[in-house]
Amino acid sequence: MPNINQAAKDFERALASRVGTAVQARRKALGMTAVQLAERTRDLGYPITRVTITKIETNNRAGKFGIAEWLVLAAALKVPPSLLLFSDFPDGGATIVLPAFDVDSRRAYLWLAGVETLPAESSGASAETMEPNAGTRLVQAVADRTMLDRNVSELRAMACEQGQPAHVVEQTQRLLHEKQEAALRVMGDLARAKADLWRNPKDEANAVLWDQREDEIDG
Secondary structure, eight states, X not given: OOSOOHHHHHHHHHHXXXXXXXXXXXXXXXXXXXXXXXXXXXXXXXXXXXXXXXXXXXXXXXXXXXXXXXXXXXXXXXXXXXXXXXXXXXXXXXXXXXXXXXXXXHHHHHHHTTSSOOOSSSSSOXXXXXXXXXXXXXXXXXXXXXXXXXXXXXXXXXXXXTTOOHHHHHHHHHHHHHHHHHHHHHHHHHHHHHHHHHXXXXXXXXXXXHHHHHHHHHO
16 A cells, blocks of 8 residues: 555545445345356456455455456446445435545536536535536537437437328428437537547647747748
């Protein structure tokens, strides 16, 4: 474990304990033994031994828990990774997400899913303090595009049905056109959010300087 202060160590142990408890609860809910779970992780390409699984479940690793273990165990247990971390979603009370920082389990889960940002302050901050950023805008745009793609597919299938009254065909075509236009707008939102999320201001500044230098040379 890194040389960190006691509060940070407590935070590590609390997270590891929470995941370990969820792993054990889910394993038992599936009627799996630790040996069977270990075999399943091996089948997934990242073997986690029975002994390690027992240590994870009992939090007997001094807070040590890797991202690879988290994802593989979630897949082996057929549960979203986020629910291993926030197993009391959606009705749990105060849930620690950062050292000395807690929110309710629903908000913690939505933050991990990229739906919301963390509030400006812990313990009781209102939704109004949680400003969307490029990350949450990107997640929302993808969700919107997925829904619109589904709508378009359904409308296309309806438009191809034989024997539809003329007014139904006309309405279906109109709705299809509206959804297709909306999908194009969402693609623009998605592209902008993705660009904003990963854009490096230094790269942009260098690009501007390079363009200016080229203009000077051309001039």
